[in-house]
Amino acid sequence: MWIHVNERHIKAGMAGKCYECPIAMAVTETVGPGYGVCADAIWRQTDEGGIEERPMPDQAREFIRCFDRGEPVAPFSFEFPLPLELWPPGSYETPQSFAG
Secondary structure, rough: EEEEOOOHHHHHHHOOOOOOOHHHHHHHHHHOOOEEEOOOOEEEEOOOOOOEEEEEOOOHHHHHHHHHHHOOOEEEEEEEEOHHOOOOOOOOOHHHHHHO
């Protein structure tokens, strides 16, 4: 699935906020609520109360690093296997087709 981070997400996004960064906003807009973003992964809380996360491509991780430091960023898109249910249980490696 393609995640498109646009200028609206960038302007409304908040640095250091897992649910309010531009990538989190774009993910929520694409697949619905319940997903968070940390410096290197997209995650969600499972029905059992645990956390399930998957690493993001390098381009997305670099975007977050720059955004959180207050450096200029531009709209971009990246491919990511969402929803997380598409991943086999216990699989925490990014498939080669999604590696940054």
